[in-house]
Amino acid sequence: MRLNSYFPSLFLGAALACGAIAAQPFSAAQSTAGQDIKDAGKDTSNAAKKVASGTKKGTVKAYDATKKGTVKAADATKNGTVKAADATKNGTVKAADATKKGTVKAADATKKGTVKAYDKTKDTTKGAVNGAKSGAKDSPKPQ
Numbered sequence: 001m002r003l004n005s006y007f008p009s010l011f012l013g014a015a016l017a018c019g020a021i022a023a024q025p026f027s028a029a030q031s032t033a034g035q036d037i038k039d040a041g042k043d044t045s046n047a048a049k050k051v052a053s054g055t056k057k058g059t060v061k062a063y064d065a066t067k068k069g070t071v072k073a074a075d076a077t078k079n080g081t082v083k084a085a086d087a088t089k090n091g092t093v094k095a096a097d098a099t100k101k102g103t104v105k106a107a108d109a110t111k112k113g114t115v116k117a118y119d120k121t122k123d124t125t126k127g128a129v130n131g132a133k134s135g136a137k138d139s140p141k142p143q
Helices: 002-138
Strands: none
Touching: none
16 A cells, blocks of 8 residues: 555656656756747858958959959050050151152153253254244335
8 A cells, every 4th residue: 555655656756757847848948949030140240241241352353354444455555555656656757758759750850841842942942043044034115
């Protein structure tokens, strides 16, 4: 009979032990949910930092590439401008030389033409004078 007196205590102790064991997963689940929220917040924060870092790196790369391209374009423009100026200078010198040669040729031709015209005029004038003299000799004298 002694067992009968201990039975309710034994039953109550077993029930409490089982209840504690059964309640443990619920309390662990609650602390895990809170921890999950904290972890999610940290993960979000870390992801935002990584995105910001990636954005910064991309922006710096783009800036550097733009700067490099701008410097390269400026150098190419400078070189092209110098080449164009040199070509223009050379073309201007060639044109001036050609104009000079053409002007000299024209002046020589004008000189030759003027000398030729002078010689013809001189010959014609001599012919006219001589013709007038001989015509005056041959003409009948007025009576």
